[in-house]
Amino acid sequence: MTDTPAQAIVPFTGDALTQARTFTGLSDEALRVRAVTAARDKSFDDLWALTLAYLATETSGGVKTSPHTLRAYRKGVQVLTEHARDHAWNLLHPGRREPGMFVATLSASGLKPATVQARVAAASALYRALRWAGATDADPFTDVKRPKDRTKGIVKNPPYRADFVQAMLAHADAQERVLLLLLAHAGLRIAEALAVSWADVDLERRRLLVAHGKGDKARRVPLSAMLREALTALQHEHDPAGTRSERVLHLKAYSSAYERLQKLALKCGREHEFRGFHAGRKYAGTQLYAATKDFTRVAGFLGHEQVDTTRRYVELPEDDLDDIVEGFR
Structure with a gap:
């Protein structure tokens, strides 16, 4: 399937509500096609735009989700997209063991447990957005074990x-x-x-x-x-x-x-x-x-x-x- 310029997802340039409208105004099929194409091409800009639209309309925080949370989610989506590209993931149909390897790779890179957890939370948000768009039924991070930090935050x-x-x-x-x-x-x-x-x-x-x-x-x-x-x-x-x-x-x-x-x-x-x-x-x-x-x-x-x-x-x-x-x- 080849996208025309009119079909490509427009990267976010306005506020969260404006961004969400670029997706919610689409028919179910048009939204699904855009999401499938973004996942197939492993396009970070398009996948983040989709995730942002989902967060703005389908979560309790909605358009008032804090900038700090959005920054963390954006980084997590970027990391997952790069990992999928480097390791030939099929984002819409990931292998059963691939999500666990993603988490293991993050931990092995020296990231703190809290940072790994934040990356996985962002990856989960991306998949919720893909399911919202009708692009996949996959929920690959549901049963993935995440590292726990045994040291209390106050310490x-x-x-x-x-x-x-x-x-x-x-x-x-x-x-x-x-x-x-x-x-x-x-x-x-x-x-x-x-x-x-x-x-x-x-x-x-x-x-x-x-x-x-x-x-x-x-x-x-x-x-x-x-x-x-x-x-x-x-x-x-x-x-x-x-x-x-x-x-x-x-x-x-x-x-x-x-x-x-x-x-x-x-x-x-x-x-x-x-x-x-x-x-x-x-x-x-x-x-x-x-x-x-x-x-x-x-x-x-x-x-x-x-x-x-x-x-x-x-x-x-x-x-x-x-x-x-x-x-x-």
Whole structure:
């Protein structure tokens, strides 16, 4: 079968909803033909466009799936496409042992278990998209064993230490100070922090509305005295007339925020301690648990549906049972 230019899948250039419409408007047969052709040619651009359309219309996150998740899925689809091309896979009818070999190859390349799991999740999403398009019935990763990381996340990436947070704050400008405190005091995810608008900030009631958290769930979090002070200073510095422009932070992209804090850590002479954004969120969760001893309250604060997730965000002191055990009879 030979595609004409009009039949080729157009790579994604607009928003997720626009992309989805390029597929949902097709007849069932036209969609199937496009998906079959993309799989046959092992065309990454076309397979990713199909997967993105599926994610936008057929998943709970829909068009509001986070950019971070989309980046991870895109990389995973790319890795699978390259592997299929290099190893002569038939994507629509993969051999029974091929998916296991794919996972083994990823592990043998030195990738961490969590990264391998993310790659397999993306591959599974691609096959859900192919089934959605009617191109195949294959579900090759259902029974594939995935490597497990026996080291707890809180050990691999613990919360920032208080002295590091204080050093960063001491060298931060107004924007950086607010960003740090939204992570380390308000416990926000980076996407939530970058999306905060002045309309979400209630300094009088000491509350912040997270309007669109993960899964598009809203929640309110308390504002610490330091964060209120930083927000007030930032507002006076960048909005002296009180016009309250929409976004609190001028930073818009994940990469820009990462680079900004990385340079700040370098300025402090502590660049080796900078580990991204999540360690700041864990810092907030750990501080709150130390004060409340209540995982349920911490889960609500961090926006977790499951308390088990919250347990991975809280570092417990190694000696927290010493006094209790000391009094055993």
